[in-house]
Each structure stands twice: as C-alpha cells, then as structure tokens.
Amino acid sequence: xxxxxxxxxxxxxxxxxxxxxxxxxxxxxxxxxxxxxxxxxxxxxxxxxxxxxxxxxxxxxxxxxxxxxxxxxxxxxxxxxxxxxxxxxxxxxxxxxxxxxxxxxxxxxxxxxxxxxxxxxxxxxxxxxxxxxxxxxxxxxxxxxxxxxxxxxxxxxxxxxxxxxxxxxxxxxxxxxxxxxxxxxxxxxxxxxxxxxxxxxxx
Amino acid sequence: xxxxxxxxxxxxxxxxxxxxxxxxxxxxxxxxxxxxxxxxxxxxxxxxxxxxxxxxxxxxxxxxxxxxxxxxxxxxxxxxxxxxxxxxxxxxxxxxxxxxxxxxxxxxxxxxxxxxxxxxxxxxxxxxxxxxxxxxxxxxxxxxxxxxxxxxxxxxxxxxxxxxxxxxxxxxxxxxxxxxxxxxxxxxxxxxxxxxxxxxxxxxxxxxxxxxxxxxxxxxxxxxxxxxxxxxxxxxxxxxxxxxxxxxxxxxxxxxxxxxxxxxxxxxxxxx
Amino acid sequence: xxxxxxxxxxxxxxxxxxxxxxxxxxxxxxxxxxxxxxxxxxxxxxxxxxxxxxxxxxxxxxxxxxxxxxxxxxxxxxxxxxxxxxxxxxxxxxxxxxxxxxxxxxxxxxxxxxxxxxxxxxxxxxxxxxxxxxxxxxxxxxxxxxxxxxxxxxxxxxxxxxxxxxxxxxxxxxxxxxxxxxxxxxxxxxxxxxxxxxxxxxxxxxxxxxxxxxxxxx
Ligand SMILES: Nc1ncnc2c1ncn2[C@@H]1O[C@H](COP(=O)(O)OP(=O)(O)OP(=O)(O)O)[C@@H](O)[C@H]1O
Ligand SMILES: [Mg+2]
Numbered sequence: 001x002x003x004x005x006x007x008x009x010x011x012x013x014x015x016x017x018x019x020x021x022x023x024x025x026x027x028x029x030x031x032x033x034x035x036x037x038x039x040x041x042x043x044x045x046x047x048x049x050x051x052x053x054x055x056x057x058x059x060x061x062x063x064x065x066x067x068x069x070x071x072x073x074x075x076x077x078x079x080x081x082x083x084x085x086x087x088x089x090x091x092x093x094x095x096x097x098x099x100x101x102x103x104x105x106x107x108x109x110x111x112x113x114x115x116x117x118x119x120x121x122x123x124x125x126x127x128x129x130x131x132x133x134x135x136x137x138x139x140x141x142x143x144x145x146x147x148x149x150x151x152x153x154x155x156x157x158x159x160x161x162x163x164x165x166x167x168x169x170x171x172x173x174x175x176x177x178x179x180x181x182x183x184x185x186x187x188x189x190x191x192x193x194x195x196x197x198x199x200x201x202x203x
Numbered sequence: 204x205x206x207x208x209x210x211x212x213x214x215x216x217x218x219x220x221x222x223x224x225x226x227x228x229x230x231x232x233x234x235x236x237x238x239x240x241x242x243x244x245x246x247x248x249x250x251x252x253x254x255x256x257x258x259x260x261x262x263x264x265x266x267x268x269x270x271x272x273x274x275x276x277x278x279x280x281x282x283x284x285x286x287x288x289x290x291x292x293x294x295x296x297x298x299x300x301x302x303x304x305x306x307x308x309x310x311x312x313x314x315x316x317x318x319x320x321x322x323x324x325x326x327x328x329x330x331x332x333x334x335x336x337x338x339x340x341x342x343x344x345x346x347x348x349x350x351x352x353x354x355x356x357x358x359x360x361x362x363x364x365x366x367x368x369x370x371x372x373x374x375x376x377x378x379x380x381x382x383x384x385x386x387x388x389x390x391x392x393x394x395x396x397x398x399x400x401x402x403x404x405x406x407x408x409x410x411x412x413x414x415x416x417x418x419x420x421x422x423x424x425x426x427x428x429x430x431x432x433x434x435x436x437x438x439x440x441x442x443x444x445x446x447x448x449x450x451x452x453x454x455x456x457x458x459x460x461x462x463x464x465x466x467x468x469x470x471x472x473x474x475x
Numbered sequence: 476x477x478x479x480x481x482x483x484x485x486x487x488x489x490x491x492x493x494x495x496x497x498x499x500x501x502x503x504x505x506x507x508x509x510x511x512x513x514x515x516x517x518x519x520x521x522x523x524x525x526x527x528x529x530x531x532x533x534x535x536x537x538x539x540x541x542x543x544x545x546x547x548x549x550x551x552x553x554x555x556x557x558x559x560x561x562x563x564x565x566x567x568x569x570x571x572x573x574x575x576x577x578x579x580x581x582x583x584x585x586x587x588x589x590x591x592x593x594x595x596x597x598x599x600x601x602x603x604x605x606x607x608x609x610x611x612x613x614x615x616x617x618x619x620x621x622x623x624x625x626x627x628x629x630x631x632x633x634x635x636x637x638x639x640x641x642x643x644x645x646x647x648x649x650x651x652x653x654x655x656x657x658x659x660x661x662x663x664x665x666x667x668x669x670x671x672x673x674x675x676x677x678x679x680x681x682x683x684x685x686x687x688x689x690x691x692x693x
Contacts, residue, residue, distance in 0.1 A: 057673070057677060058673060060676075061634075061672060061673035061674075061676045061677045061680075062634075062669035062670075062672045062673045062676075063633075063634035063635070063636075063637050063648070063669070063672045063676075064634065064635075065634075065635065065637035065638055065640075065648065066637055066648055066665065066668050066669045066672055067669070069637075069648060069651075069652070069665055069668075070665045070666070070669060073655070073661050073665060074661055074662045074665050074666065077661065077662055078662075263596075263599065263600050264599065265596050265599060265600075294605070298602060298604070301599070301600070301602040302602055304600075305600065305601075306596075306600040308593060308596065308597060308600075310593050312591075312593035312594060312596060312597035313597070314594065314597070314598075314611075314612050314616075315616065316612070316615040316616050317611070325601060325603060325607075325611065326601040326602060326603065329601075329602075329603050329604055329607045329611075330601065330602035330603060330604075374601070375600070375601075378601060378602065
C-alpha cells in the first residue's frame with residue numbers, strides 16, 4: 001500500500017485544475033439533466049413522461065458506486081473506448097444528481113399555484129411561453145434551497161472525492177488481486193500505468 | 204363558596220411576595236403582591252398582554268421568577284431555605300412543590316399517544332406513587348364525574364374539544380392538587396361546548412376545597428363562582444373585589460383605576 | 476458484445492450470496508445508526524456535559540468527510556493501530572452505522588423539536604419525572620414520525636454499501652467484479668448488480684412512501 005500514497009497524492013494535485021473544470025462541467029450536466037428530467041416527467045406525451053421517469057428511477061435506484069463501475073468497465077465494451085476516470089466520475093455524478101434534481105424540479109414546478117397557469121393562459125401565452133416566462137421563474141425560487149450556492153462547494157468536494165474514489169478502488173483491487181494471486185501461487189500481473197486496465201488482458 | 208378554615212395550614216394558600224417577571228427588556232410583572240386563601244376561587248381578568256397567563260405559568264413553575272418569592276401552602280415554590288436565605292430550588296424540590304398544583308390548559312395538551320384513561324392515571328402513578336389499579340379505579344370515577352365513562356379507551360384525537368377539555372380537567376384532578384390553575388380553558392372550544400365545561404368547573408369548585416386561580420373571559424361564569432375577582436393591568440392589581448361589587452358597582456368613582464376596570468368590563472361584556 | 480443469458484443464470488447464485496452480505500450490512504448498519512443516532516440526539520438535547528460537545532464535533536466531522544475515506548481510515552489505519560482484529564465485514568457495519576448515526580441523530584432532533592411545547596408543559600404540570608416525560612410522552616410521539624426518514628437513510632445506506640469493496644467486503648458489487656474477472660462476462664455481472672439494487676431500493680422506497688402517508692395522518 002504505502003508506495004501508492006505518493007502516487008495518489010501527486011495525482012490529486014495534478015488533477016486539481018482538471019477537477020475545477022470538471023466540477024463546472026458536472027454542475028452544468030446536472031442542471032441540464034435535472035431540468036430535462038423534471039420537465040419531461042410533466043410532459044404531455046406519455047412516452048416522454050415514461051422516459052424521464054425511467055431515467056430518474058434507474059439512476060436513483062441503482063447504487064452510485066455500481067453506476068461508476070458500470071460506466072468504467074461496461075461502457076467501454078459498448079462504445080469501444082474507456083473514459084478517463086475523472087470523466088467517468090463526472091458523468092456518473094451528473095447522471096445521478098440529475099435524477100435526484102429531476103424530482104426537485106418536478107416538485108417545484110408542481111408547487112406553482114394553478115392560478116398562475118390559468119393566468120398565463122388568459123394572457124394567451126403559448127405553452128412554451130407559459131412555462132418559461134411564468135411558471136419556471138417562480139419554480140426556480142422553490143428549487144433554491146436544495147440547489148443553493150453551497151452546491152458549488154459540495155460539488156467540488158464530491159468530484160475530488162470521486163477522483164480519489166476511482167484511484168483508491170483501482171489500487172485496492174490491484175492489491176487484493178495480487179494478494180489473492182500470490183496466495184494461489186500466481187505471479188502478480190505486471191504493473192501497468194495507473195488506472196489503465198484493471199481486468200488484465202481479457203477486457 | 205366559603206373559605207375553608209379547617210385546613211392544618213391557616214395562612215394564605217398562594218402568596219406573591221414582591222414578584223417581578225421580565226422577559227428580556229420587557230417587564231411583565233412589577234412588584235406584584237397578592238394572597239389567595241385556601242379554598243378560595245379567584246378569577247383574574249384584564250386586557251390582553253397584562254400578564255395573567257404569566258402569573259399562572261410562574262405558579263406552575265413553567266417560567267422562572269426574575270425577583271421576589273411565591274409561597275404555596277406557606278412554602279417557597281421555586282426557592283429553598285438555606286442559611287436564612289432563599290436560593291433557587293433544584294429539580295427535586297420543584298417536583299415536590301408541583302405535587303400541590305394542577306393546571307388545565309387552553310389547548311388541553313392531552314398526550315395523543317396515550318388513551319384517555321392512561322392520560323389520567325399517569326400523574327397518580329408516576330408522581331404520587333399510586334398503584335396502577337388504584338389509579339385506574341380513581342380515574343374511572345373521575346371520568347364518570349366529567350361524564351365520559353364511555354371514552355375510557357378512546358384516543359384523545361377521537362374526542363371533541365369539549366370532551367378533551369373535560370378529560371384534561373379529570374387529569375388535573377387525578378393528581379389531587381391543592382391549587383388548580385385554569386387558563387382560558389374554554390377559549391379554544393366551540394360556543395355550544397362552553398357551557399358544559401363551565402358547569403363542570405362550577406360543580407368542582409362547589410364540592411371540593413381546592414383553591415382556584417382562574418383566567419377567563421366568561422364574565423357570567425366568573426361572577427357565579429368567584430369569591431374574588433382581580434383586575435390586572437400592566438403588571439399591577441388595579442382592582443380586587445367581590446364579583447358582585449366589581450361587576451355591578453353603580454357609583455361613579457373618580458378613581459382612574461376603577462374607570463379602567465369599567466371600560467374593560469364594558470368592552471368584554473359588549474362583545475359577549 | 477452481446478448479452479449472454481447463460482452468464483445471467485450462471486452468476487446468479489454468486490451474486491445472490493453477495494446480495495445477502497449487502498443486506499446484512501444494511502440491516503446491522505441501520506440498527507446501529509438508529510440506536511446510536513438516538514443516543515447522540517439525546518446527549519445533545521439533554522446537554523450532557525463534555526459528551527455534548529464531543530458528539531457535536533464528532534457529528535460535524537463525520538458529516539463533512541466522505542464515507543469512503545472513513546472506511547479507509549478505520550480499516551487500514553485505525554484498526555491496525557489499535558490492534559483489534561476486526562473483520563472487513565464488521566468494520567463495514569461499524570463505519571457505515573456510525574456514519575449514518577450522524578445523520579439519523581439530526582432526524583431524531585427534528586422529530587423531538589416537532590413536539591409542541593404544550594406537551595412538555597402538560598408533563599411538567601402533571602409532575603412526571605424527567606425519565607417518564609421522555610419515555611412516556613416525547614419519544615412515543617417523535618419516533619413514529621421519524622420512521623420514514625430513517626427508512627430513507629436505510630435505502631441510502633443500502634446503495635452506499637458497495638463502497639466497502641474498498642476493504643474487500645464480499646458484497647454484491649465485489650461478487651459481480653469477481654465473476655466478471657473470472658468469466659469476462661463483465662456486462663452481465665455489473666448490469667445484474669445494478670438491477671438488484673434498483674429492484675430492492677425501488678420497492679423499499681415505495682414502502683417508505685406508504686409509511687410517509689400513514690405518518691402524515693398522525
Ligand atoms: N416567553 C415569552 N417571551 C417574551 N415575552 C413574553 C413571553 N411570554 C409572555 N410574554 C409577554 O408578556 C406579556 C404578558 O403575557 P401574558 O401571556 O401573561 O398575557 P395575558 O394577560 O395572559 O394575555 P392574554 O389575555 O392575551 O392571554 C405580553 O406582553 C407577552 O408578549
Ligand atoms: Mg393568556
């Protein structure tokens with residue numbers, strides 16, 4: 001283990017600027033997904049409602065850690081290339097928090113009184129105008145507590161945490177694998193570059 | 204109701220001795236002095252914010268005194284004698300002192316997690332050390348007295364406001380208090396339920412030797428049952444008289460305090 | 476890349492064994508979190524000298540550091556330093572239970588604060604002893620109200636147990652990883668692990684929602 005701590009430390013520092021950019025990207029992804037899912041769940045079209053609902057339930061219901069593994073190990077098999085761990089982390093974070101955020105957006109939009117809808121209809125606004133000019137500006141106020149300014153800080157911390165998580169999991173799995181391999185008399189696999197492949201040649 | 208002189212202690216049952224109560228900057232009671240004799244029924248009236256509730260809460264030890272002393276049955280309520288001086292009482296003393304005092308609240312404050320009978324038996328069992336059987340027997344009697352025998356096993360939420368308040372009265376009586384404090388006990392009730400509760404209280408006042416301190420806006424009731432009515436304003440007693448005198452005194456009185464009482468009564472009675 | 480149905484049925488027993496471990500950790504961790512959280516809340520509320528401040532600092536500290544780091548520090552640093560041979564499984568239960576206790580203590584605190592002042596005053600007026608006020612009046616009213624919130628934390632905990640893979644706990648995700656490494660059926664293994672989580676946490680959240688509506692009528 002111990003020789004790895006230096007590596008962890010330097011890669012965290014290396015990743016700092018990347019982390020900051022990634023944080024901003026993650027926030028943007030979350031917000032976009034949250035609004036898309038939230039409004040999707042309120043859509044007039046059944047298919048859209050179902051799609052949004054499935055997205056929300058799947059990403060809330062399957063563990064975030066499992067999602068990380070899935071994106072990291074399964075997705076490459078489907079798309080043919082592997083994401084940099086940091087971006088895998090951001091993607092999971094965005095997808096996962098976007099799902100939770102979707103519920104917040106939906107709740108906030110539904111909390112706007114019916115009279116506001118009717119008022120907007122009386123003003124002869126189009127459905128889009130009703131949503132973007134009347135309903136959403138009021139709903140956004142409702143969303144503020146969960147989406148407050150603290151979210152930036154939390155996000156930064158969490159992303160850094162994800163970076164560390166990805167690194168740590170890889171290291172530990174290696175350690176466990178080599179420990180297990182030693183016990184059954186196999187040579188530990190040759191050390192590859194950090195976070196490259198963890199499954200040996202098969203993947 | 205006459206004063207009961209047969210009690211072993213023959214001083215006042217309640218005595219306020221230069222009581223001061225402040226909430227931060229706000230002085231609610233200023234050098235308040237008054238006595239209540241054993242068995243007496245005293246009604247407190249006065250404008251909103253004059254400190255009536257505060258007096259009852261001080262007696263129930265729900266608030267702390269700022270200065271002065273309150274005596275109940277001759278004993279300092281929230282103080283202890285120590286080397287000729289009075290020091291603030293500890294929880295043990297307070298628990299002993301509270302045995303003498305019961306209170307019925309405006310909002311009933313029944314325990315919603317306990318059935319009606321359990322509400323009534325808690326205090327006898329936990330405070331007076333009665334056996335549960337004994338407490339339940341007495342509790343059933345009290346429920347019968349307040350006319351709710353059939354509600355023994357009901358939950359408070361299944362009762363009307365008037366019924367809840369009658370349970371609360373039975374609950375307070377079950378702890379066999381020497382002093383019973385009533386703070387606007389009918390204010391939260393629908394008008395048609397008020398009479399029943401007031402009747403019950405009148406009956407209790409007439410058949411027991413409990414000392415009552417009562418805050419109410421029911422002037423007819425106050426007049427019927429009180430031995431004395433005290434009018435408060437800005438933390439002072441400005442009138443202290445027999446109800447017949449206070450409510451009917453036709454004499455034009457130059458005293459400005461009396462004028463204030465009259466204005467107050469006019470306002471209350473006109474509204475009622 | 477195709478979906479291999481054989482791998483699904485083939486890996487099922489292994490994954491099921493992992494799921495049992497995951498559920499065991501969730502149940503034991505929840506029990507610890509429920510009890511310890513209440514103890515924390517009471518220590519804070521009763522302002523027990525010294526312990527009050529200690530619990531405050533501890534809760535703040537735990538809530539502001541990631542669970543994974545706590546798992547690591549406990550298993551690789553603290554536990555060897557003290558020299559107690561605590562298994563990875565037990566370490567997982569302890570760390571997760573204590574971690575969530577710091578959240579459930581807030582739930583209990585809010586539940587206790589939601590009891591109207593009049594209940595305390597009536598209890599005082601009836602001269603009930605302190606212990607009876609808590610055991611007979613306050614807790615019986617606040618605990619049922621917080622059950623749904625506790626249930627939600629249990630669901631969160633369930634979904635966070637895979638982190639314990641970091642200390643080698645043989646949980647569902649670890650078994651999926653193991654199976655994937657052995658057979659190269661990575662897609663099936665991880666997807667099934669996800670599906671297990673989805674089904675159980677979805678059903679559990681439906682139950683919690685039903686509890687919520689029942690508690691709403693209290
Ligand atoms: N806990 C408290 N903190 C601060 N001020 C208080 C508190 N309790 C009471 N007061 C103030 O003390 C004054 C007296 O209040 P109190 O409740 O005794 O009046 P009251 O005579 O019972 O009035 P009402 O007829 O409206 O019930 C009021 O000005 C009130 O605002
Ligand atoms: Mg009052």
